[in-house]
Amino acid sequence: MGRWTSIAGGERHVFDSLPRLLAVASPRRSGDELAGIAAASDAERVAARFALADLPLRAFLSEAVIPPEADEVTRLILDTHDATAFAPIAHLTVGGLRDWLLSHAADAPALAAVSPGLTPEMVAAASKLMRNQDLIAVARKRRVTTAFRSTLGLEGRLATRLQPNHPTDDLRGIAASTLDGLLNGSGDAVIGVNPATDSVPNAMALLHMLDDLRARYDIPTQTCVLTHVTNAIEIMRRGAPVDLVFQSVAGTEGANRGFGVDLSILREAREAALSLGRAGPSGEVMYFETGQGSALSAEAHHGVDQQTLEARAYAVCRAFKPLLVNTVVGFIGPEYLYDGKQIIRAGLEDHFCGKLLGLPMGVDVCYTNHAEADGDDMDGLMTLLAVAGVHFLICVPGADDIMLNYQSLSFHDVLALRSMLGLRPAPEFEEWLTRMGIAEPGGAIRPPELAGSRLMQLALEAGHG
Amino acid sequence: MAEAPVPEPWARLRAATRARIGLGGVGDAPPLPEVLGFQMAHALARDAVHAPLDVPALEAALRPHAALHAASMAPDRGTYLRRPDLGRRLRGMDAAGEGGCDVAFVLADGLSATAVQRHAAPVFHACVERLPGWRIAPPVIATQARVALGDEIGARLGARLVAVLIGERPGLSVPDSLGIYLTFEPRPGRRDSERNCISNIHAAGGLRPELAAAKLVWLMREALTRKLTGTGLKDDADPAALAGRPPLPPPS
Numbered sequence: 001m002g003r004w005t006s007i008a009g010g011e012r013h014v015f016d017s018l019p020r021l022l023a024v025a026s027p028r029r030s031g032d033e034l035a036g037i038a039a040a041s042d043a044e045r046v047a048a049r050f051a052l053a054d055l056p057l058r059a060f061l062s063e064a065v066i067p068p069e070a071d072e073v074t075r076l077i078l079d080t081h082d083a084t085a086f087a088p089i090a091h092l093t094v095g096g097l098r099d100w101l102l103s104h105a106a107d108a109p110a111l112a113a114v115s116p117g118l119t120p121e122m123v124a125a126a127s128k129l130m131r132n133q134d135l136i137a138v139a140r141k142r143r144v145t146t147a148f149r150s151t152l153g154l155e156g157r158l159a160t161r162l163q164p165n166h167p168t169d170d171l172r173g174i175a176a177s178t179l180d181g182l183l184n185g186s187g188d189a190v191i192g193v194n195p196a197t198d199s200v201p202n203a204m205a206l207l208h209m210l211d212d213l214r215a216r217y218d219i220p221t222q223t224c225v226l227t228h229v230t231n232a233i234e235i236m237r238r239g240a241p242v243d244l245v246f247q248s249v250a251g252t253e254g255a256n257r258g259f260g261v262d263l264s265i266l267r268e269a270r271e272a273a274l275s276l277g278r279a280g281p282s283g284e285v286m287y288f289e290t291g292q293g294s295a296l297s298a299e300a301h302h303g304v305d306q307q308t309l310e311a312r313a314y315a316v317c318r319a320f321k322p323l324l325v326n327t328v329v330g331f332i333g334p335e336y337l338y339d340g341k342q343i344i345r346a347g348l349e350d351h352f353c354g355k356l357l358g359l360p361m362g363v364d365v366c367y368t369n370h371a372e373a374d375g376d377d378m379d380g381l382m383t384l385l386a387v388a389g390v391h392f393l394i395c396v397p398g399a400d401d402i403m404l405n406y407q408s409l410s411f412h413d414v415l416a417l418r419s420m421l422g423l424r425p426a427p428e429f430e431e432w433l434t435r436m437g438i439a440e441p442g443g444a445i446r447p448p449e450l451a452g453s454r455l456m457q458l459a460l461e462a463g464h465g
Numbered sequence: 466m467a468e469a470p471v472p473e474p475w476a477r478l479r480a481a482t483r484a485r486i487g488l489g490g491v492g493d494a495p496p497l498p499e500v501l502g503f504q505m506a507h508a509l510a511r512d513a514v515h516a517p518l519d520v521p522a523l524e525a526a527l528r529p530h531a532a533l534h535a536a537s538m539a540p541d542r543g544t545y546l547r548r549p550d551l552g553r554r555l556r557g558m559d560a561a562g563e564g565g566c567d568v569a570f571v572l573a574d575g576l577s578a579t580a581v582q583r584h585a586a587p588v589f590h591a592c593v594e595r596l597p598g599w600r601i602a603p604p605v606i607a608t609q610a611r612v613a614l615g616d617e618i619g620a621r622l623g624a625r626l627v628a629v630l631i632g633e634r635p636g637l638s639v640p641d642s643l644g645i646y647l648t649f650e651p652r653p654g655r656r657d658s659e660r661n662c663i664s665n666i667h668a669a670g671g672l673r674p675e676l677a678a679a680k681l682v683w684l685m686r687e688a689l690t691r692k693l694t695g696t697g698l699k700d701d702a703d704p705a706a707l708a709g710r711p712p713l714p715p716p717s
Contacts, residue, residue, distance in 0.1 A: 014574075028577050030547045033547065034547065034548060034549070034550065042638055086581050094600060110641065112576070161570045162485070163647070166484070167482075170481060170482065170484075172481035173481040173482030173484065174482075175481070175485070176478035176479070176481045176482050176486055177484045177486055179478065179486075180478070180484075180486035200518070302554055304625075322698065333634075334546045334547060335546065335547055335548070335549050338547060367511035369507065369511055369514060369634065369635045369637070369640075370514045370546055370576055370634055370635075374507060375503075375504075375507075396489075397484040397485045397489055398484070398485025398499065398503065400484070400493065400503065400506075400637050400638075402482070402483055402484050402636070402637075402638060405634065405635075405636030405637070406636075407507070407637070409494070410485075412490060412493055412494060413490070415490075415493040416493040416494065419492075419493050445569075447489065447490070456474060
């Protein structure tokens with residue numbers, strides 16, 4: 001076990017392990033304070049960053065933050081590390097990696113080429129030396145494209161998950177929220193419902209309703225019921241129309257066990273979904289959610305800071321070629337991310353780390369009522385992420401998720417982002433919006449009550465009203 | 466854009482959900498009444514999180530039962546929100562009589578003192594009526610409290626069961642929802658999987674206090690009979706069907 005020292009601010013600081021160095025270098029957040037691993041002072045935090053800047057990237061290959069014998073995520077990270085891709089940056093320190101990422105030499109192809117050579121810990125470490133501006137600038141260069149019925153992640157596009165949740169899974173209620181979203185131009189990444197009751201028959205009823213809706217109106221998007229992966233396997237066995245298999249994942253084996261999953265069950269689920277033959281040639285059939293703090297919440301954090309563990313969750317995600325990944329950044333509560341400042345920082349870190357590791361990284365820009373945050377903070381984060389080229393954002397009617405009792409973005413928010421920044425929906429979906437009379441040719445969404453859109457008429461005629 | 470009348474289709478769709486659908490807008494923004502309505506809902510939820518429990522009012526609502534008082538290690542709301550571990554540990558509580566009891570009720574502020582203020586005393590009284598012959602500890606009012614604080618309180622009272630009536634995290638539509646967590650043989654270190662939960666007790670279409678009490682009493686009897694709570698105890702009883710059952714003494 002190594003020791004790292006820095007002389008900074010007139011004092012000598014010693015960090016006796018790699019997890020400790022990473023934790024102390026992290027921007028302040030309540031979750032690390034709760035775990036008792038945060039910097040004791042602002043000066044100590046910056047001193048750790050000086051020490052971290054000098055750490056060779058190779059150190060992460062010889063010293064795991066969680067021992068491989070204790071954790072299958074560590075083994076996955078080490079076993080899948082691509083030494084050839086790593087070679088061009090193998091000589092760098094963490095500070096050197098930060099500089100290279102920001103340099104104009106690190107363009108889109110260069111960043112894509114190096115992705116398989118980066119470990120989550122390297123990326124997390126670099127992020128701790130970067131300002132919010134740096135996280136945005138680098139993520140913006142790293143486009144990740146995925147495709148199913150719609151093509152996501154293209155330059156100049158901003159996609160959305162339409163999240164039409166209902167507290168009792170009422171099919172008409174979910175259909176009503178879905179219709180509202182579609183009429184506002186949302187839903188090109190996925191129409192994804194969190195079920196209130198996590199059972200196989202309930203999820204199947206929801207899946208059939210969503211798939212009927214999608215097929216009837218020929219909507220170029222995917223549907224998903226965010227039920228547990230073991231339920232999804234059973235649902236596929238029973239022949240229900242599963243586009244995407246969903247699962248929440250975390251950055252340690254123990255935390256994943258808390259979610260009731262391991263790598264082998266995810267592998268089994270992916271193979272089952274591929275065998276349905278619904279996906280495109282790229283075979284992107286998985287949808288993952290993550291979020292800082294989940295490992296601490298599961299008491300499986302091994303003394304590692306929550307942002308490094310979050311980046312390790314992305315190693316789990318990328319092993320299964322997902323169509324979509326998002327961090328549910330403000331959902332977990334103020335004991336992990338206390339206020340708007342911490343939520344905004346974490347959202348930018350998660351997006352940066354996910355993109356750099358090659359993931360189709362989206363964000364649920366959100367907050368709970370016991371956090372020190374409000375809609376103004378979300379306005380900031382959504383704008384920063386849209387500038388950073390986020391893969392997709394989640395939105396719900398009027399920003400109010402009436403089932404999960406938290407606030408995400410609204411359909412209106414995404415309309416505003418697309419207007420302000422000149423961003424457009426996924427191309428297939430954009431064409432569909434025009435065909436249905438929801439968008440004017442050229443892209444502007446028409447007010448649904450005036451549009452006389454075909455979708456609204458069809459929905460009412462078909463009894464969905 | 467001129468103000469358009471609310472179109473008929475949205476009225477029909479709104480009957481199926483209380484989601485904020487069909488809002489209309491000004492440019493890309495929602496109309497001002499929607500914006501202010503949303504801000505008011507958020508303000509009520511935040512006030513529910515931050516408002517202190519009115520302990521004298523709750524004491525009065527619990528009469529003729531005299532309440533005991535307990536406080537967690539969290540000294541204030543800010544610390545409480547950041548440090549759930551402190552909210553689970555007892556700083557102190559009033560001395561209680563010797564001899565143990567079948568059940569102790571803890572009325573805990575949790576994340577919505579408003580919920581406890583409104584719904585906890587009615588649930589407590591409805592339970593007591595249904596528990597003839599039970600040895601019931603004086604109700605304990607606990608402040609800056611998380612669910613697990615009930616473990617230490619229950620252990621100090623020598624309770625076979627502890628029922629923690631606690632304010633749930635407020636949502637935009639319901640800032641005053643009460644939850645109940647029942648734990649067999651409470652003691653520090655009990656896991657959440659060792660508890661049964663009844664949630665969504667409130668007046669806006671949630672579970673009514675009498676029905677919540679009927680369900681809780683049923684769970685309490687099952688817990689004492691089977692000597693456990695948590696994932697091993699299925700709580701699929703229909704509260705409405707339980708409401709008509711006669712009160713019974715505790716299983717030995």
